[in-house]
Structure formats: structure tokens, C-alpha cells
Amino acid sequence: MILERYFENRRTIINNALDRYLESEETYPSKIHKAMRYSIFAGGKRIRPILMIATYEMLVNRRDSRTIQKVLPVACAIEMLHTASLVHDDLPFIDNANERRGKPSCHKKFGNAVAILTGDALITKAFETVLKLRNHKKTLLCLQILLEAASTRGMIGGQVVDITASQKRVKLHVLRDIHLKKTGSLLRAAEQTACVMANASEPITNALRDFALNIGLAYQVIDDILDEVGADELLEKESGEDQRNEKVTYPTLLGIEESKKQALKLIDDANKIIKYMPNNDVLIEILETIRDRIP
Numbered sequence: 001m002i003l004e005r006y007f008e009n010r011r012t013i014i015n016n017a018l019d020r021y022l023e024s025e026e027t028y029p030s031k032i033h034k035a036m037r038y039s040i041f042a043g044g045k046r047i048r049p050i051l052m053i054a055t056y057e058m059l060v061n062r063r064d065s066r067t068i069q070k071v072l073p074v075a076c077a078i079e080m081l082h083t084a085s086l087v088h089d090d091l092p093f094i095d096n097a098n099e100r101r102g103k104p105s106c107h108k109k110f111g112n113a114v115a116i117l118t119g120d121a122l123i124t125k126a127f128e129t130v131l132k133l134r135n136h137k138k139t140l141l142c143l144q145i146l147l148e149a150a151s152t153r154g155m156i157g158g159q160v161v162d163i164t165a166s167q168k169r170v171k172l173h174v175l176r177d178i179h180l181k182k183t184g185s186l187l188r189a190a191e192q193t194a195c196v197m198a199n200a201s202e203p204i205t206n207a208l209r210d211f212a213l214n215i216g217l218a219y220q221v222i223d224d225i226l227d228e229v230g231a232d233e234l235l236e237k238e239s240g241e242d243q244r245n246e247k248v249t250y251p252t253l254l255g256i257e258e259s260k261k262q263a264l265k266l267i268d269d270a271n272k273i274i275k276y277m278p279n280n281d282v283l284i285e286i287l288e289t290i291r292d293r294i295p
């Protein structure tokens with residue numbers, strides 16, 4: 001990977017910012033702060049905040065660690081919302097997963113009650129973190145985008161249909177909608193907030209929203225494939241979760257090969273959207289990283 005150092009550096013900046021924004025483990029009541037930090041720092045590729053930052057840098061045509069300081073509250077808020085969604089997703093009443101990010105999942109380590117509250121606390125912390133932005137108009141716009149992304153019209157809505165759809169006959173267009181909501185919403189928020197922060201034009205904002213939805217769907221299709229083929233190492237968790245929960249997935253509806261084809265096509269469509277944008281090299285590399293996950 002040509003831009004390996006760039007990604008490593010941005011990941012470190014994001015992790016340091018998350019460390020600043022979250023309460024210390026000792027802060028009373030320490031149990032919840034320990035659990036929040038445990039889930040945030042268990043690992044994680046940080047693809048959403050990196051995408052947000054990289055898009056912002058592309059749009060303002062500057063690439064240095066000083067430029068990105070002012071968008072860190074939003075980038076970290078997206079990672080907090082995402083981590084909250086994973087903590088809740090793993091609960092016994094949802095996917096019942098024992099591992100996450102290569103470690104015992106939050107409820108395995110801290111118990112169900114604390115895990116529920118940890119997800120809640122990460123969600124409220126995310127919105128509190130957005131308030132650290134200096135520009136009030138942009139703060140409101142970013143809050144609006146993130147609230148929509150997490151809402152019953154976005155991630156939470158997708159998760160609800162995901163659990164109620166299992167064991168039922170589900171058509172491909174319904175599954176596509178589940179994936180776009182449960183996974184696409186936060187990736188779309190990463191693009192939209194980057195556009196707000198960079199004062200991007202409406203056509204660029206719309207194009208990047210479509211770019212994100214293509215990646216969002218591809219990302220979840222690939223996650224489904226990896227779960228089906230038993231790629232425990234790449235997933236950093238025990239695979240076979242979807243089969244165990246009798247989930248409807250792209251592989252169950254289309255088979256592995258066709259699912260791979262669809263993922264490739266979605267990434268190709270995303271590539272077409274940004275192909276002629278100036279300074280797009282990091283976004284192209286992010287697309288390649290996602291494509292490389294296809295087994």
C-alpha cells in the first residue's frame with residue numbers, strides 16, 4: 001500500500017483525539033468509563049473517521065495534520081456511534097457474539113447491563129463531542145447529519161429490520177435497504193459531514209453521498225461474505241454468526257460468487273463517482289483497501 005504511512009498517521013491522530021474526548025477510566029462511575037474505553041480501544045480499523053478526514057482533506061486540497069484538527073470532533077463522533085452500534089449488535093438479544101475486535105465483546109467482559117449502558121453512553125458522548133466544533137452553524141448541520149444517520153431512518157432502523165427479517169423470506173431489495181441503513185448510514189454521514197466542514201458545493205455533496213452509499217453496501221456485502229467463508233482473522237471475531245442467527249445475507253440469497261461480483265461492481269461504481277475529482281488518491285486507496293477484503 002502506497003499510502004500506508006498516511007493511514008497509520010491518521011489512525012494515531014484519531015486514537016489520540018478519542019483518548020482526549022473520553023473520560024478517564026478513574027472518572028466516577030469508573031465502570032462505565034472503563035467499558036467505553038475498552039470497546040473503543042479494543043482495536044478497529046477506523047475506516048469511518050479516516051474516510052471523513054480523507055474526504056475533508058481532498059475537498060480543501062490540503063494534507064497536513066494541522067488542517068484536520070478542526071474536524072476531529074466529528075470524525076471521532078462517527079467512530080463513537082459506530083462502536084456503540086457494535087456493542088449493542090453483539091448483545092445476546094441481538095447477534096449474541098462473544099468476540100469483537102479480537103477481544104471478548106463488551107457484554108462478555110462487563111455484563112449485559114453495563115454493555116447496554118456503554119452503547120448508550122457512547123451515543124451521547126458522540127453528540128457531546130460534536131459540540132466541540134467552533135463554528136455554530138456547522139455544529140448544527142453536523143448534528144443533524146449524525147442524528148439522522150443513527151436514527152430509526154438510519155442505522156437503528158436498519159438494525160431493527162435486520163433482526164426482525166432473520167428466519168423470514170426476504171427479497172433482495174429489502175436486504176439491500178437493511179444494509180444501506182445499518183451500515184451505509186454512518187459511512188454516508190462521514191462523507192456529508194466532510195462536505196459541511198469543507199463548504200463543498202451541492203453537486204459535490206450529492207456525488208459523495210452516492211459514493212458513500214456504494215461503499216456502505218459493498219462493505220456490508222463483503223462482511224457477509226467473510227462471515228460465510230469463515231474469515232475469522234480478517235473479521236477479528238468468530239465467523240458463522242449469520243448462519244447461527246439464521247440471517248438473510250447476500251451469500252444466502254445470491255451465493256458467494258455472485259455476492260463477490262456485486263461487491264466489485266459497487267466498488268467500481270464508487271470509483272466512477274470520484275474518478276475525476278482532484279486530489280482523490282487517498283479515497284481511491286480506501287476503495288482498494290475495501291476491495292482487497294474480498295476473499
Ligand code: IPE
Nearest residue numbers: 044045046047101183220223
Ligand atoms: C463491522 O465494521 C460492522 C460492519 C458494519 C460490517 P468494521 O469492519 O468497520 O469494524 P471495526 O470498526 O474495524 O472493528
Ligand code: IPE
Nearest residue numbers: 085086089095155182183223
Ligand atoms: C453490523 O452488521 C451492523 C451494525 C453494527 C450497525 P453485522 O452484525 O453483520 O456486523 P458484525 O458482523 O457483527 O461485525
Ligand code: MG
Nearest residue numbers: 089094095162
Ligand atoms: Mg448484526
Ligand code: MG
Nearest residue numbers: 089090095241
Ligand atoms: Mg453482528
Ligand code: MG
Nearest residue numbers: 223224227241
Ligand atoms: Mg457480519
